[in-house]
Amino acid sequence: MLPLRAGRRAFLGCLVWASSLVFRRPNRAFAQSAVVDPVDLSFRGTLEAVVDAIVPRDRDPGALDAGVPARIFAHLSTHPEALRLYRVGLELVDRLAHQAGASSFRALDGPERERILSSLASGPDSARQPGGEFLARVRRDVLAFYWASEVGQRIVGYRPPLSGYPDYADPPSGAGSPQR
Numbered sequence: 001m002l003p004l005r006a007g008r009r010a011f012l013g014c015l016v017w018a019s020s021l022v023f024r025r026p027n028r029a030f031a032q033s034a035v036v037d038p039v040d041l042s043f044r045g046t047l048e049a050v051v052d053a054i055v056p057r058d059r060d061p062g063a064l065d066a067g068v069p070a071r072i073f074a075h076l077s078t079h080p081e082a083l084r085l086y087r088v089g090l091e092l093v094d095r096l097a098h099q100a101g102a103s104s105f106r107a108l109d110g111p112e113r114e115r116i117l118s119s120l121a122s123g124p125d126s127a128r129q130p131g132g133e134f135l136a137r138v139r140r141d142v143l144a145f146y147w148a149s150e151v152g153q154r155i156v157g158y159r160p161p162l163s164g165y166p167d168y169a170d171p172p173s174g175a176g177s178p179q180r
Contacts, residue, residue, distance in 0.1 A: 043090040047072065049106040050093060053113040054142045063142055066151035072141055082137065089134025092120070 048069050055063035063069075076083045096116045097105040105113065120131035146152045153160070 043087070043094075044069070045106045046090045046094050046104065047086070049104075049108070049113060050090070050117065050138055051142050053110065053117055054139055055146050056110060060155050061151045063146045066146050066149040068142055068145045068149070071145040071149075072138075075141065075145075085130070085134055085137055088130045089120075089138065092131050092134065093117070 048064060051063045051068050051072070055066075055068070057065060072086075076086060093105045093116060096119065097103075097108055100108070100112065100116065102108050102112070105116065108116070117135060120129075120135040
């Protein structure tokens with residue numbers, strides 16, 4: 001009978017240990033935030049206006065239509081250095097809009113937005129200044145996220161392969177069958 005009791009105790013001990021793994025609460029210090037909103041709400045509109053100025057909507061959908069701001073927010077939530085650069089750059093863009101007489105960068109029309117953004121890149125040492133760094137970074141991010149989106153790929157007629165490159169599910173016209 002002794003081995004049976006030791007078995008029960010071992011079983012109950014394992015059961016308690018396993019339930020502590022299953023039902024334990026995650027440590028908040030190590031958990032990532034479920035809410036992806038690293039930029040203040042006041043700068044959300046400014047970022048959307050900057051994104052719209054870089055890839056505006058014309059006869060084709062723009063960066064706002066492709067969901068680029070949401071992708072940038074998700075990217076900034078995991079890259080603290082980029083987040084600092086974006087905060088400095090968005091503050092600078094809003095300050096330049098105030099100096100131009102507008103209530104915010106978002107209130108400006110397209111040509112005025114472009115003028116302010118291009119002023120960040122003008123000057124001999126502008127690439128090393130925070131404004132020039134911000135412009136280079138935000139332009140790179142907007143274009144990368146736009147062309148990687150389904151909207152951007154649809155504009156240029158890119159259809160990614162469904163199951164790899166060797167065999168297409170619907171080969172382009174004029175293409176022969178793959179050589180084996």
